[in-house]
Amino acid sequence: MSAAELQGWFTEKVEDKGVAFSLKLGEHVHGETTPYQRIDIYSTASFGYLMAIDGCTMVSSRDNFFYHEMMAHPALNSHPAPRRVAVIGGGDCGTLNEVLKHPQVERAVQIEIDERVTRLAERYFPELCARNGDPRAELVFGDGIAWIKSAPPASLDVIVVDSTDPVGPAEGLFGRRFYADCLCALDGGGLLVQQSESPLLHLDLIVEMHRFMRESGFAHTRLLHFPQPVYPSGWWSATLAQKTPGPLTARIDEAAIAKLQTRYYCAATHGAAFALPPFVAGAVARPE
Amino acid sequence: MSAAELQGWFTEKVEDKGVAFSLKLGEHVHGETTPYQRIDIYSTASFGYLMAIDGCTMVSSRDNFFYHEMMAHPALNSHPAPRRVAVIGGGDCGTLNEVLKHPQVERAVQIEIDERVTRLAERYFPELCARNGDPRAELVFGDGIAWIKSAPPASLDVIVVDSTDPVGPAEGLFGRRFYADCLCALDGGGLLVQQSESPLLHLDLIVEMHRFMRESGFAHTRLLHFPQPVYPSGWWSATLAQKTPGPLTARIDEAAIAKLQTRYYCAATHGAAFALPPFVAGAVARPE
Numbered sequence: 422m423s424a425a426e427l428q429g430w431f432t433e434k435v436e437d438k439g440v441a442f443s444l445k446l447g448e449h450v451h452g453e454t455t456p457y458q459r460i461d462i463y464s465t466a467s468f469g470y471l472m473a474i475d476g477c478t479m480v481s482s483r484d485n486f487f488y489h490e491m492m493a494h495p496a497l498n499s500h501p502a503p504r505r506v507a508v509i510g511g512g513d514c515g516t517l518n519e520v521l522k523h524p525q526v527e528r529a530v531q532i533e534i535d536e537r538v539t540r541l542a543e544r545y546f547p548e549l550c551a552r553n554g555d556p557r558a559e560l561v562f563g564d565g566i567a568w569i570k571s572a573p574p575a576s577l578d579v580i581v582v583d584s585t586d587p588v589g590p591a592e593g594l595f596g597r598r599f600y601a602d603c604l605c606a607l608d609g610g611g612l613l614v615q616q617s618e619s620p621l622l623h624l625d626l627i628v629e630m631h632r633f634m635r636e637s638g639f640a641h642t643r644l645l646h647f648p649q650p651v652y653p654s655g656w657w658s659a660t661l662a663q664k665t666p667g668p669l670t671a672r673i674d675e676a677a678i679a680k681l682q683t684r685y686y687c688a689a690t691h692g693a694a695f696a697l698p699p700f701v702a703g704a705v706a707r708p709e
Numbered sequence: 710m711s712a713a714e715l716q717g718w719f720t721e722k723v724e725d726k727g728v729a730f731s732l733k734l735g736e737h738v739h740g741e742t743t744p745y746q747r748i749d750i751y752s753t754a755s756f757g758y759l760m761a762i763d764g765c766t767m768v769s770s771r772d773n774f775f776y777h778e779m780m781a782h783p784a785l786n787s788h789p790a791p792r793r794v795a796v797i798g799g800g801d802c803g804t805l806n807e808v809l810k811h812p813q814v815e816r817a818v819q820i821e822i823d824e825r826v827t828r829l830a831e832r833y834f835p836e837l838c839a840r841n842g843d844p845r846a847e848l849v850f851g852d853g854i855a856w857i858k859s860a861p862p863a864s865l866d867v868i869v870v871d872s873t874d875p876v877g878p879a880e881g882l883f884g885r886r887f888y889a890d891c892l893c894a895l896d897g898g899g900l901l902v903q904q905s906e907s908p909l910l911h912l913d914l915i916v917e918m919h920r921f922m923r924e925s926g927f928a929h930t931r932l933l934h935f936p937q938p939v940y941p942s943g944w945w946s947a948t949l950a951q952k953t954p955g956p957l958t959a960r961i962d963e964a965a966i967a968k969l970q971t972r973y974y975c976a977a978t979h980g981a982a983f984a985l986p987p988f989v990a991g992a993v994a995r996p997e
Contacts, residue, residue: 427715427729434715439733439754439755439756440733441715441718441729441730441731441733442730442731443720443728444728445727445728467727468727484909621772621936621938648936648944650728650909650944654938655936655937655938655944656943656944683987684986684987685987686986686987687984687987690985690986692980692981693981693982693984696980697977697978698974698978699971699972699974700972702975
């Protein structure tokens with residue numbers, strides 16, 4: 422990057438989108454280069470700890486709840502009986518932590534390629550790792566694409582793809598071959614949910630993801646959106662794909678939702694997340 | 710500001726919140742200091758033109774639609790017959806433009822303190838000024854606080870306060886005296902809607918605004934929220950105050966809404982905007 426940096430701030434620049442977001446530091450408390458990526462941990466002035474991977478913000482103590490709650494609960498509360506869950510990526514364990522809040526879940530496997538992400542999360546984001554010792558949890562360190570490919574057919578109810586952006590190690594997670602393997606690994610009624618970037622900045626990618634998922638055999642795809650201040654544009658999305666046709670029916674049990682102890686997710690924001698603005702709805706609508 | 714700037718980028722730093730947002734430039738196409746404030750216009754790499762006031766992003770060509778639509782339509786579609794509307798501030802005319810899309814509106818007065826904001830909007834954001842020549846529109850350049858104070862009682866159906874942050878010239882727009890004057894100027898069933906900053910970064914301010922509005926005699930207050938990428942945190946809100954008690958009933962007429970030709974606002978996002986996450990709902994709930 423040729424531009425001067427903001428001294429005393431961590432800045433993620435998205436050059437091709439022309440936007441940058443910065444958090445005031447704090448200090449650089451840890452940095453290492455793993456076989457997969459560069460990981461840095463900073464303390465910030467107002468967002469707690471920040472983990473950055475290859476210069477991109479991954480998770481902050483203060484605002485990760487938006488993302489982790491919205492990656493887990495809309496999907497799990499849209500499946501009639503989410504017993505068997507896999508989280509692909511998600512090494513900070515925040516999504517796994519939300520998944521394990523659901524009493525119906527009998528087994529939740531997290532498949533993260535870079536064990537160092539998890540080890541650093543345990544140290545700097547222990548609140549996200551609070552349920553790693555849950556007997557239903559299993560932490561696998563390996564290739565999520567290969568894991569899904571070798572998963573027994575119909576062995577999963579929900580697959581959550583909680584990855585970095587679709588470049589580098591995560592690129593294969595946004596392709597038809599991976600989606601076809603997910604489809605096979607899911608049982609009837611199964612759901613795939615994947616982080617799908619900013620509806621403002623990455624609408625082309627979202628449209629392509631939906632197309633690839635449908636071309637890979639998923640019966641229906643839906644977008645959900647939510648605030649995520651530390652990610653580019655502050656507005657983020659996830660894409661939910663249904664293995665089998667039919668309406669997506671939310672299980673909105675107010676008492677059960679209250680027990681999740683969430684800060685962004687609730688019955689009202691569950692519905693709100695699926696309310697698409699016209700410029701997005703027009704783009705992701707299924708072609709007739 | 711002591712930190713080095715990002716060369717070739719416009720950066721708004723919110724030092725006390727520890728966040729900054731930057732847009733890649735483009736060039737500085739205009740700058741002037743008016744009796745009220747510093748105004749700069751930039752061309753950006755991917756957000757069209759940017760107007761900054763006193764170093765804060767006010768409006769970009771690309772993403773102002775979120776804010777302007779959500780300042781106008783939820784309030785106007787919550788009033789049974791919004792005939793007489795005042796916009797306080799809003800000198801870029803984007804909110805006025807959305808207000809004038811409603812055929813029920815008979816008169817819409819914009820009271821902006823700094824005429825230069827409007828003159829520069831006419832030049833760099835002509836799409837926001839497209840309805841300035843509408844015979845129902847009236848552009849007043851003067852003090853919005855004084856204008857509301859001298860407005861005949863019960864002469865307005867909706868007041869939209871589209872101001873800068875609550876410092877400097879806009880500070881008086883966030884106080885009990887102004888709210889009491891708004892209450893008096895509103896007719897029975899009247900609605901006040903005011904931009905109320907970021908639910909993540911400024912929740913204390915939001916709580917105080919709601920309290921001040923209720924202490925000034927408004928029967929009920931509600932928060933609505935929406936994405937706004939160029940504002941701090943990318944997540945913004947407006948506060949809606951009802952003069953008279955009773956439920957707030959949305960006029961959701963799909964055909965009428967389609968005619969608004971909006972990009973973010975629609976029947977679905979109208980409802981979604983009022984869906985509050987638990988951490989916000991808990992803070993703004995009316996004390997018993």
